[in-house]
Amino acid sequence: MNTLLKTEGLSKHFGGLQAVEGVDLDLNEGEIRAIIGPNGAGKTTLVSLLSGRLRPSSGRIHLNQKDITSFSASRKVQFGIVYTFQVTSLFFNLSCYENVAIAVQGCRAREEGFLPRRESDIRLNVRKVLEQVGIQENEETIAGNLAYGHQRLLEVAMGLASRPKLLILDEPTQGLAESEIKHFCSLIRGLSDSMTILLIEHNMQVVLELAEQITVMDQGRILAEGTPSEIEANIAVQESYLGG
Amino acid sequence: MAGVLLLLFVLQFILPAYHHSTFSKIMVLASYAMGFNILLGYTGLMSLGHAMFFSTGMYATGISVYHFGYTGIPALGIGVLCTVLVSMLLGLVALRTSGVSFLIVTLMFGQAVFLSILYFDQFTLGQDGFTLTKELEPLVLGNASYSYTDPTFKYNAAWFLFALSLVITNILILSPIGRVLIAIRENEERTQMLGYNTYLYKLFAMTLSGALSGLAGSVHALLFSYVGATFAEIHHSIAPLLWTLLGGVGTTLGPLLGTGIMHYLIDFTSGWTSAYLLIVGAILVLLVIGAPQGLMGLVRQKRFPWLP
Numbered sequence: 001m002n003t004l005l006k007t008e009g010l011s012k013h014f015g016g017l018q019a020v021e022g023v024d025l026d027l028n029e030g031e032i033r034a035i036i037g038p039n040g041a042g043k044t045t046l047v048s049l050l051s052g053r054l055r056p057s058s059g060r061i062h063l064n065q066k067d068i069t070s071f072s073a074s075r076k077v078q079f080g081i082v083y084t085f086q087v088t089s090l091f092f093n094l095s096c097y098e099n100v101a102i103a104v105q106g107c108r109a110r111e112e113g114f115l116p117r118r119e120s121d122i123r124l125n126v127r128k129v130l131e132q133v134g135i136q137e138n139e140e141t142i143a144g145n146l147a148y149g150h151q152r153l154l155e156v157a158m159g160l161a162s163r164p165k166l167l168i169l170d171e172p173t174q175g176l177a178e179s180e181i182k183h184f185c186s187l188i189r190g191l192s193d194s195m196t197i198l199l200i201e202h203n204m205q206v207v208l209e210l211a212e213q214i215t216v217m218d219q220g221r222i223l224a225e226g227t228p229s230e231i232e233a234n235i236a237v238q239e240s241y242l243g244g
Numbered sequence: 245m246a247g248v249l250l251l252l253f254v255l256q257f258i259l260p261a262y263h264h265s266t267f268s269k270i271m272v273l274a275s276y277a278m279g280f281n282i283l284l285g286y287t288g289l290m291s292l293g294h295a296m297f298f299s300t301g302m303y304a305t306g307i308s309v310y311h312f313g314y315t316g317i318p319a320l321g322i323g324v325l326c327t328v329l330v331s332m333l334l335g336l337v338a339l340r341t342s343g344v345s346f347l348i349v350t351l352m353f354g355q356a357v358f359l360s361i362l363y364f365d366q367f368t369l370g371q372d373g374f375t376l377t378k379e380l381e382p383l384v385l386g387n388a389s390y391s392y393t394d395p396t397f398k399y400n401a402a403w404f405l406f407a408l409s410l411v412i413t414n415i416l417i418l419s420p421i422g423r424v425l426i427a428i429r430e431n432e433e434r435t436q437m438l439g440y441n442t443y444l445y446k447l448f449a450m451t452l453s454g455a456l457s458g459l460a461g462s463v464h465a466l467l468f469s470y471v472g473a474t475f476a477e478i479h480h481s482i483a484p485l486l487w488t489l490l491g492g493v494g495t496t497l498g499p500l501l502g503t504g505i506m507h508y509l510i511d512f513t514s515g516w517t518s519a520y521l522l523i524v525g526a527i528l529v530l531l532v533i534g535a536p537q538g539l540m541g542l543v544r545q546k547r548f549p550w551l552p
Contacts, residue, residue, distance in 0.1 A: 051437070077439030085437075091430040102427045105420055106439045115420035162438055 004029045004196050005050070005081075005166055010059035011220075012045055019045040021220040023059070027166065032188070032197045034211035036204075042220040043200045044086060047168045050198070051083035052076040063165075078110050080165030084155045084172065086200075092144035096135065096154055099143050100126045103161035125161065133157045133187060149180040153187075160191070167191070168198045173206050185209055208232075245414065248497060249407050256399045264395060266511070270504045271402040272464050273487070275409040277499035279456030280484035285494030286417055287449040288429030289339075292347050292481050293354025294457050296334075299361065299476035301327045301458030306471030307367055310374055315381050316392060316466050323462030324455055330357075331454020335447045342432075351478070358476040373472025380469065398467045405463050406500070409456055413496050416452070425449055429494075457484075490531060492538030501539055 005027040012020040020042045027033055035043050048054040050061060052073035061069045063079055071079065091099050104125045109115045130136040133153045138146060143154060152172060159167055169188070173181045181203070188197060188210055201207045207214065207228070214231045216224040224234050252271065259267060276298055283289045305323035308314040314322070338349040361368045368374075382389045383397075390397045416422045424445050427435040436442050465471050474480065483506075484499070491502025509527065513520035535542040 053437070072436075072441075074436045074439050074441050077437060083437055085434075089431060089434045089437075091427055091434065093430055094426070098423070102423060102435070103438045105423060109420075110439060115424075158438065 002029045003027070004064065006062045007050070008060045008062075010046070010049060010061065011057050012049055012054060013057045018220050020049065023222055025215065025222070027196055027198065029196055030192060031212050032192050032199065032210050033213045033215060034199045034201055034207040035215045035217060036201065036207055037217035037223070041217040043217055044170060046217070047083065047170060047198065047200060051081055051168055053083065077106075077162060080163075081168070082159045082162045082164035082166070083168045084159040084170060086170035086174070088151045088155055090143040090151060090154060090158075093142065095140050095142055096130065096146070097126055097139045099154055100129055100157050100161050103158040104129070107162050129157045129161045132160060134183065149176050152176060153184075156187070164195050166196045166198060170200045171202060172199070173201065173203050181206060245410060245496065248500070249403075249410065252403055252406070256396070256403075261395070264399060266507065268395075268398045268402040268467065270500070270507050271406040272460055272467065273507075274500040274503040275405050275463075276457050276460035277484040277487040277491075277503050278409045278413055278496075279453045279460060281488045281493065281499050282413060282416065282456065283449055283453040284485070284488060285498070286422065286429060287425045287446060288432075289342075289446065289449070290347055290485070291350040292478070292485070293334075293350035293352075294484055295476050295478070295480040296354040296357035297327050297331055297454040297457040298461035298464075298480065299357060300330045301461030302465045302471055302475055303361065303368060305462040306374065306376060306465045309376050309379050310471070311367065313379065316383050320459075320462045320466065323465070324459050327458025327461070328451060328455045331458070332447065332451045334454070335450035339443060339446050339450065351481070354476075354478065354481050358473065358478070361473050361476050368473070371473045373470060376465065376469045376471065380466065392466050393469055401463065401467055405460065409460070410496060412456065417496070421445070421448065486528065489538055490528065492540030492542070492544070495538065495540035495544060498538050498540035505539075
């Protein structure tokens with residue numbers, strides 16, 4: 001399997017605090033990887049480094065062997081690393097259609113080199129993505145008026161509309177109802193054919209159901225890595241995270 | 245939109261002389277406010293230095309005519325060129341900041357332009373400014389020749405400027421670029437995380453906004469034959485903000501409505517009392533409380549949600 005993303009000694013310090021310390025992470029193309037760990041383990045900081053929202057203090061990030069460490073967030077999106085926010089971040093005053101259209105338009109512009117003129121072309125893609133996540137009936141709804149679960153789905157839709165190589169989902173199921181989580185899991189599983197997925201998740205059921213590989217973090221470092229069954233068996237992890 | 249343009253065009257045959265000339269003025273100033281609105285209403289950036297663009301256009305055009313004997317149209321071109329340059333340069337600097345810092349940086353540069361006008365008084369004639377009445381040659385179109393100060397010409401030129409600004413604004417906000425600008429206004433961080441280089445888009449908005457404001461300044465110089473430092477003062481930067489807030493931020497017709505109402509409000513109240521600004525201020529406060537989204541914003545919210 002090809003390596004999509006590789007980090008070497010990735011670190012981030014905030015003043016004296018070492019949020020992420022010497023992380024070497026390898027992601028293969030097409031895999032679903034979960035990162036778990038207690039609060040404050042550095043999970044969100046790590047993916048913020050990957051997505052360019054934060055600059056690393058040291059270390060390198062490679063995407064398809066290309067060094068992208070110093071790229072800005074918007075350039076990383078252009079190279080296929082797409083981040084969906086832990087705290088839902090939408091264009092709350094605009095309709096779902098517009099929310100996704102902004103993402104689609106950005107993606108088309110990258111592929112074709114200029115901003116698309118034809119709205120029909122955008123509309124086609126917007127509808128496709130809204131259907132994919134299952135909120136096509138809410139096309140005209142103002143995003144701020146959507147139910148929370150639907151806002152999370154819209155957030156994912158905007159990520160998908162950017163056609164990522166690597167989709168980073170930061171606690172996507174937080175605050176969702178049981179039935180919504182089920183829908184969400186089947187959605188994510190369906191995506192893994194066409195992209196690599198990096199998932200930060202607290203809900204162990206979701207992690208065990210979706211992830212092919214799990215990375216356990218604690219205090220900014222990688223504690224363990226392996227398949228779900230290996231991790232489940234790892235006693236050290238159980239003590240630190242699963243609560244023994 | 246076409247209806248408003250048609251109405252304004254027809255009004256020139258109906259309005260009495262005084263209102264006729266007032267309307268010419270309002271349309272020019274509304275175009276200035278529309279330039280301002282592109283930045284505040286559609287990109288979410290509040291500038292307090294827009295008088296620098298207006299006065300750059302005004303002085304570049306005025307000086308070209310007064311000192312170098314250019315005719316109106318080339319002088320207009322020089323005015324626009326200079327404002328494009330100034331607004332782009334300012335954007336390169338000021339857009340590294342946002343929010344209050346952006347406000348202060350634009351304010352400071354606005355003051356710098358004002359003080360430069362006073363300083364280089366051999367060109368600008370300082371605070372007093374200069375008139376173009378003698379220097380400006382009439383505009384020749386084919387066989388006909390028009391004086392810039394002729395009321396009919398003035399009205400139609402102002403109308404044309406207003407129509408141009410309105411069309412440009414409409415094209416912009418319905419275009420893919422407009423969509424990105426609105427996205428920046430709503431949530432800049434999210435827009436970045438969708439892969440847009442928001443800095444470049446903001447620079448574009450700033451340049452276009454400055455260019456439209458500068459064009460209004462250039463036209464103002466030609467039509468009203470006067471170039472003066474009052475147009476570079478801070479209160480002339482605040483004016484388009486008030487007009488836009490009153491008429492409706494982020495609406496295409498708001499600036500016209502706001503400029504018109506404000507003009508007539510000052511006109512009427514100053515007829516009664518010397519403390520007219522107190523009354524105008526009180527009315528503005530009431531309006532902001534009653535309709536924080538401005539008059540056109542209110543109309544859009546209550547009746548016509550499709551208004552651009």
